[in-house]
Amino acid sequence: MSHEDTIPLHHSSQSDIDEIENLFIAGPHSATVLPARPPSPTRVSIPVSHSSPPLPPYQKVTPSSSPPPVVPAVPAAPSGSSRVGVAADAFGSSPDTLTEPVWDTVKRDLTRIVSNLKLVVFPNPFREDPGRALRDWDLWGPFFFIIFLGLTLSWSASVKKSEVFAVAFAILAAGAVILTLNVLLLGGHIIFFQSLSLLGYCLFPLDVGALICMLIGNAIVRIVVVSITLAWSSWAAYPFMSAAVNPRRKALALYPVFLMYISVGFFIIAID
Amino acid sequence: MEEGYTSLPTSHLLGSVPAVVAEGKISSTVGQASTGNLQPFPPYDGGYNAPGSPISAQQTTTNWQGIFSISSYTQYFNVDSDVVIDRMISSIYPMNGFDRKIDGNPDLYGPVWISATLIFMLAALGNVGTYLKQKGVDPSTTWIFDVSYINWAACIIFGYALAVPAAFYFLLHYFGHSASLIRLWCMWGYSLFVFLPTCLLLVVPMAVFQWIITILSGAVSSWFVTLNLKAYAQASDMMVLLVSAMVLQFALALFIKIFFFA
Numbered sequence: 001m002s003h004e005d006t007i008p009l010h011h012s013s014q015s016d017i018d019e020i021e022n023l024f025i026a027g028p029h030s031a032t033v034l035p036a037r038p039p040s041p042t043r044v045s046i047p048v049s050h051s052s053p054p055l056p057p058y059q060k061v062t063p064s065s066s067p068p069p070v071v072p073a074v075p076a077a078p079s080g081s082s083r084v085g086v087a088a089d090a091f092g093s094s095p096d097t098l099t100e101p102v103w104d105t106v107k108r109d110l111t112r113i114v115s116n117l118k119l120v121v122f123p124n125p126f127r128e129d130p131g132r133a134l135r136d137w138d139l140w141g142p143f144f145f146i147i148f149l150g151l152t153l154s155w156s157a158s159v160k161k162s163e164v165f166a167v168a169f170a171i172l173a174a175g176a177v178i179l180t181l182n183v184l185l186l187g188g189h190i191i192f193f194q195s196l197s198l199l200g201y202c203l204f205p206l207d208v209g210a211l212i213c214m215l216i217g218n219a220i221v222r223i224v225v226v227s228i229t230l231a232w233s234s235w236a237a238y239p240f241m242s243a244a245v246n247p248r249r250k251a252l253a254l255y256p257v258f259l260m261y262i263s264v265g266f267f268i269i270a271i272d
Numbered sequence: 273m274e275e276g277y278t279s280l281p282t283s284h285l286l287g288s289v290p291a292v293v294a295e296g297k298i299s300s301t302v303g304q305a306s307t308g309n310l311q312p313f314p315p316y317d318g319g320y321n322a323p324g325s326p327i328s329a330q331q332t333t334t335n336w337q338g339i340f341s342i343s344s345y346t347q348y349f350n351v352d353s354d355v356v357i358d359r360m361i362s363s364i365y366p367m368n369g370f371d372r373k374i375d376g377n378p379d380l381y382g383p384v385w386i387s388a389t390l391i392f393m394l395a396a397l398g399n400v401g402t403y404l405k406q407k408g409v410d411p412s413t414t415w416i417f418d419v420s421y422i423n424w425a426a427c428i429i430f431g432y433a434l435a436v437p438a439a440f441y442f443l444l445h446y447f448g449h450s451a452s453l454i455r456l457w458c459m460w461g462y463s464l465f466v467f468l469p470t471c472l473l474l475v476v477p478m479a480v481f482q483w484i485i486t487i488l489s490g491a492v493s494s495w496f497v498t499l500n501l502k503a504y505a506q507a508s509d510m511m512v513l514l515v516s517a518m519v520l521q522f523a524l525a526l527f528i529k530i531f532f533f534a
Contacts (some may be wrong), residue, residue, distance in 0.1 A: 031517070098376050115453050155440065156415075157419075158414065158416065160418075160419050160420070163420065164419050165418050167422050167423070171422075181342065182349075182381075183347040184342050184346075185342065185345055185346050185348075185381075186346075186349050186381070187346055187349075187350070246351060246352075248352040248354075249351075249352055249353060250288075250353070251353040252352070252356060252381060254349070256385055256388070259385070259388065259389060259392060262392075263392045266396050268394075270396070270399065270417040271417050272415060272416075272417065272418075
């Protein structure tokens with residue numbers, strides 16, 4: 001790249017030296033080399049639960065060091081928000097997971113499911129770009145939600161319980177795959193398993209609705225509850241599905257999603 | 273992800289200059305200077321083709337391994353929202369030149385999702401219609417949701433939309449006509465669209481009204497199919513095929529009425 005191509009950092013650019021000096025001033029605060037931490041084999045850290053705020057683009061953690069150095073918090077970062085698991089697990093090798101207790105493994109997966117659930121179906125600042133938010137996707141959450149919805153439906157069914165479970169499971173599992181393929185076929189940019197994960201997490205409101213409907217027998221209450229949870233699920237899936245495709249094809253990508261959610265919602269109401 | 277590698281924190285070390293790669297990124301974050309020469313990668317609508325535009329050669333399948341690639345099927349889903357709506361409308365008004373509209377760009381989006389919607393409506397509204405009809409006869413009937421309606425609807429609708437065009441494709445080839453399988457699938461799929469409003473109307477528990485609706489929808493659908501098959505059937509021996517297509521569409525309409533809204 002020649003010198004003419006470079007863009008001056010400030011419009012009042014004096015010289016190259018000043019420019020580099022300005023870079024230092026505006027540069028990252030983690031200038032000093034961090035002291036190497038002694039490895040602590042007994043205490044296993046859970047990578048997801050580090051609530052490190054998203055870093056500026058030129059301040060990433062280097063992927064080589066193991067154990068990863070503790071990232072110093074950027075001073076201006078707001079604390080207390082639900083920014084869990086965004087930039088934490090993407091870099092750095094995780095500590096030894098072979099020798100940890102099983103409970104730690106289970107707990108880490110559960111923590112990840114909860115944090116992903118927060119990122120997808122609850123309001124948070126990452127909703128504008130959910131593909132970025134759910135970088136640390138998993139398929140455990142969708143699996144549990146699909147199984148739970150199928151079980152709830154088959155419990156509340158009066159006849160043909162096993163067939164109800166089979167149909168619900170097939171619709172939900174195959175539906176997620178088909179909806180993702182639909183977006184890909186429409187020329188959208190989407191990561192296959194990430195999309196499966198997101199669609200599965202979007203079922204959580206319908207899970208809640210199905211649970212409430214199983215306990216309450218009144219038909220009007222059921223319709224109201226399912227309508228609310230249906231709107232919630234659609235709201236959760238909307239930004240991600242519509243951002244993946246060209247704006248002129250937004251309706252084509254969204255319609256099948258709504259069709260699946262409406263059919264599941266009808267299922268919940270109709271099965272008594 | 274890609275910004276993590278080009279922007280490693282090297283610029284804070286004493287005496288080092290920022291890497292060339294990161295220059296545009298740093299200057300855009302620090303100074304918000306003009307970003308005219310920065311190109312997003314990949315291009316924003318890389319997989320998007322305007323519906324009328326010809327498909328680039330790299331997307332079409334050249335060898336048998338292409339059948340496993342999704343990108344070799346995107347040419348059949350190369351439609352916009354307004355195009356699909358336009359095609360659905362012209363499938364109800366058969367005079368609207370549906371044949372010309374799918375020329376060069378037959379899509380499979382419409383057939384797939386029209387069939388899926390029809391399956392859902394048959395399963396859901398079929399239960400409702402059956403319940404309402406039994407309620408009229410016997411007021412003490414309780415609501416029972418029959419799940420097997422979903423299986424039946426899925427098998428029949430997807431089977432019909434897949435098998436009948438394929439059979440006509442082979443028959444047309446057997447009689448020496450060149451036909452496109454995708455076009456036939458597309459046309460038959462859109463011919464099912466008229467059954468969506470039919471399902472809504474069939475819920476009304478009045479036998480005479482239901483039969484009128486059934487015959488009307490069967491007539492519209494079979495007329496649509498006949499009109500689009502006529503291009504292939506210039507010779508007289510094709511009349512058998514035309515009539516059989518009409519009969520099949522009518523049979524589907526009758527089946528929907530008798531089986532799902534009994």
